[in-house]
Amino acid sequence: MLKLQHIQKSFINGRTKRAVLNDINMEISKGDYIAIMGRSGSGKSTLLNILGTLIPYDKGTMIYNNQKVTQLSFDQRSEFRKRHIGFVTQQFHLLHDRNVYENIKLPLNFMKLEKDKIKKEVNKVLEMLDLESFQKVSISKLSGGEQQRVAIGRAIVKKPDILLVDEPTGSLDEESEKSILDIFDMLHSQGTTIVIVTHNTAVSERCDKNYFLKGGKLSAPIIY
Numbered sequence: 001m002l003k004l005q006h007i008q009k010s011f012i013n014g015r016t017k018r019a020v021l022n023d024i025n026m027e028i029s030k031g032d033y034i035a036i037m038g039r040s041g042s043g044k045s046t047l048l049n050i051l052g053t054l055i056p057y058d059k060g061t062m063i064y065n066n067q068k069v070t071q072l073s074f075d076q077r078s079e080f081r082k083r084h085i086g087f088v089t090q091q092f093h094l095l096h097d098r099n100v101y102e103n104i105k106l107p108l109n110f111m112k113l114e115k116d117k118i119k120k121e122v123n124k125v126l127e128m129l130d131l132e133s134f135q136k137v138s139i140s141k142l143s144g145g146e147q148q149r150v151a152i153g154r155a156i157v158k159k160p161d162i163l164l165v166d167e168p169t170g171s172l173d174e175e176s177e178k179s180i181l182d183i184f185d186m187l188h189s190q191g192t193t194i195v196i197v198t199h200n201t202a203v204s205e206r207c208d209k210n211y212f213l214k215g216g217k218l219s220a221p222i223i224y
């Protein structure tokens with residue numbers, strides 16, 4: 001489905017160039033449930049951002065269903081993202097002055113769908129994530145765990161081919177953590193392809209494949 005071949009990425013800070021990812025090779029297949037582990041600063045978010053075509057890389061090739069993503073223009077990449085990728089970032093990036101329903105509906109505003117179809121899809125997600133009673137509540141009134149659920153809802157409402165998740169449990173207590181991880185299990189059992197970046201073993205234990213990033217290199221996957 002999605003392949004990374006010999007990916008390299010450096011960042012320049014002032015006069016110093018720092019290699020973060022070095023010769024990364026990875027293959028994501030349909031239905032995969034993947035955790036990418038590694039210490040803080042090892043490059044996990046950078047790798048996830050590359051998978052989501054949010055940032056460029058210096059060298060290597062990225063292939064999505066036999067098409068080289070590397071060769072897409074800026075606009076084509078953004079179209080690719082809209083159609084194929086669901087992203088749940090660490091900061092959620094929700095619209096705080098809008099309610100839960102409007103936040104989840106957002107990605108569908110950019111697709112040419114009938115009003116009724118939009119309503120149906122948003123309601124389905126609200127029900128799936130147990131957010132029906134919150135739909136009119138504005139984001140600023142929600143807890144961290146509830147906001148996380150809305151961020152997941154917004155990412156999955158357009159039925160992306162791959163769901164990319166950056167450190168989903170960072171600020172959650174044990175109970176909210178479990179409820180979020182149960183949601184990923186449920187999405188996986190429904191066929192969603194999921195890649196999660198984390199340093200929490202409670203997350204990686206649920207996944208079928210674990211990769212480790214260390215010294216800019218990605219390990220061979222451990223498959224469970």
Ligand SMILES: Nc1ncnc2c1ncn2[C@@H]1O[C@H](COP(=O)(O)OP(=O)(O)OP(=O)(O)O)[C@@H](O)[C@H]1O
Pocket residue numbers: 011012013020038039040041042043044045046047199
């Ligand atoms: N835009 C940027 N400009 C310069 N350096 C960056 C940039 N983004 C990331 N880095 C650096 O790249 C390295 C890897 O960062 P990254 O956020 O990918 O690590 P991480 O493994 O996700 O860390 P954490 O677990 O703490 O979120 C860090 O040293 C970081 O400072």
